[in-house]
Amino acid sequence: MSENIKKGKSEKSKGKKPVFPKKDVKKGFKKEDKKILKKKDVAIEKAEDLDDSISSEEETIKGPVTSKAIDDWTPKTELGRLVKEGKINTIDEILDRGRAILEEEIVDALLPNMNVDLLMIGQAKGKFGGGQKRVFRQTQKKTEEGNKPHFCTCAVCGDGNGHVGVGIGKAKETVPAREKAIRKSKMNIFKIRRGCGSWVCNCAEPHSIPYKVVGKCSSVIIELLPAPKGKGLVVEKEIAKILEKAGIKDVWCRVEGQTRNKLTLVNATVDALKKLTLMKVSPEQRKALGIVDGAMKIEAEEELTAKAVLPVKEGTSASTN
Numbered sequence: 001m002s003e004n005i006k007k008g009k010s011e012k013s014k015g016k017k018p019v020f021p022k023k024d025v026k027k028g029f030k031k032e033d034k035k036i037l038k039k040k041d042v043a044i045e046k047a048e049d050l051d052d053s054i055s056s057e058e059e060t061i062k063g064p065v066t067s068k069a070i071d072d073w074t075p076k077t078e079l080g081r082l083v084k085e086g087k088i089n090t091i092d093e094i095l096d097r098g099r100a101i102l103e104e105e106i107v108d109a110l111l112p113n114m115n116v117d118l119l120m121i122g123q124a125k126g127k128f129g130g131g132q133k134r135v136f137r138q139t140q141k142k143t144e145e146g147n148k149p150h151f152c153t154c155a156v157c158g159d160g161n162g163h164v165g166v167g168i169g170k171a172k173e174t175v176p177a178r179e180k181a182i183r184k185s186k187m188n189i190f191k192i193r194r195g196c197g198s199w200v201c202n203c204a205e206p207h208s209i210p211y212k213v214v215g216k217c218s219s220v221i222i223e224l225l226p227a228p229k230g231k232g233l234v235v236e237k238e239i240a241k242i243l244e245k246a247g248i249k250d251v252w253c254r255v256e257g258q259t260r261n262k263l264t265l266v267n268a269t270v271d272a273l274k275k276l277t278l279m280k281v282s283p284e285q286r287k288a289l290g291i292v293d294g295a296m297k298i299e300a301e302e303e304l305t306a307k308a309v310l311p312v313k314e315g316t317s318a319s320t321n
């Protein structure tokens with residue numbers, strides 16, 4: 001029967017002339033479909049290549065990133081010029097006045113002991129179990145030419161002594177995204193207040209935070225509480241990285257909401273840490289809780305000695321020039 005029908009159809013098509021263009025159109029569609037399929041295959045292959053490249057790059061990312069040579073730096077802003085001339089010696093001078101830092105070299109010059117780390121905000125795609133934590137969050141846009149991948153990272157920088165910054169970078173490739181994130185984290189640096197507000201140990205040393213703070217971002221609500229000495233950071237791993245960079249050693253926490261989304265969780269902790277310096281404190285309370293804003297005094301003296309050494313180096317470089 002089917003043969004007869006086919007024959008009938010073919011006869012009809014042969015008999016009627018206007019049917020031919022329709023067939024051509026259909027054939028044309030089929031050809032386009034084949035082309036799209038080929039493009040999709042190519043896109044999938046590209047995506048697989050990208051996955052391999054990410055895994056190889058991630059290994060190189062780990063560890064502190066070396067700062068560029070400050071001698072070669074030509075400042076573009078007034079603040080940058082003041083820093084390079086040596087008129088501003090501490091970052092607290094800039095942060096207390098609320099001046100915007102628009103060059104990453106300013107922070108590099110004023111805080112030479114800076115450490116940079118990337119947070120695990122993404123996850124690996126499919127295949128062998130998938131879902132493993134990754135530094136890059138990968139997203140895709142579907143287009144006619146195939147899938148266009150985008151990468152997002154979150155970097156944290158800090159001197160481990162009362163200064164931290166968090167920055168997010170997005171780009172079409174992994175390396176520029178990482179560079180953007182690191183640059184933004186340095187420009188977003190802020191001061192942190194430390195102390196000991198724990199009722200278990202009344203040591204008045206700045207190893208924890210002086211009082212409870214609450215931070216919010218979308219659904220996430222995070223509550224940081226002062227903990228006794230030696231307790232450690234009782235928080236999620238990625239938040240522990242931020243607190244470690246800030247110089248806080250002991251903390252308890254309570255979290256609410258969708259903590260699976262790491263970006264909102266990170267933003268909530270940054271909100272909480274910024275609220276630390278907003279509270280007004282009397283000098284008596286400052287003594288009782290051992291409150292320190294920014295860098296600690298003993299280490300500040302060490303910095304001064306280090307700065308006393310630095311001009312000698314500059315002098316030698318000047319003499320050689």
Ligand SMILES: [Zn+2]
Nearest residue numbers: 196201203229
């Ligand atoms: Zn204590």
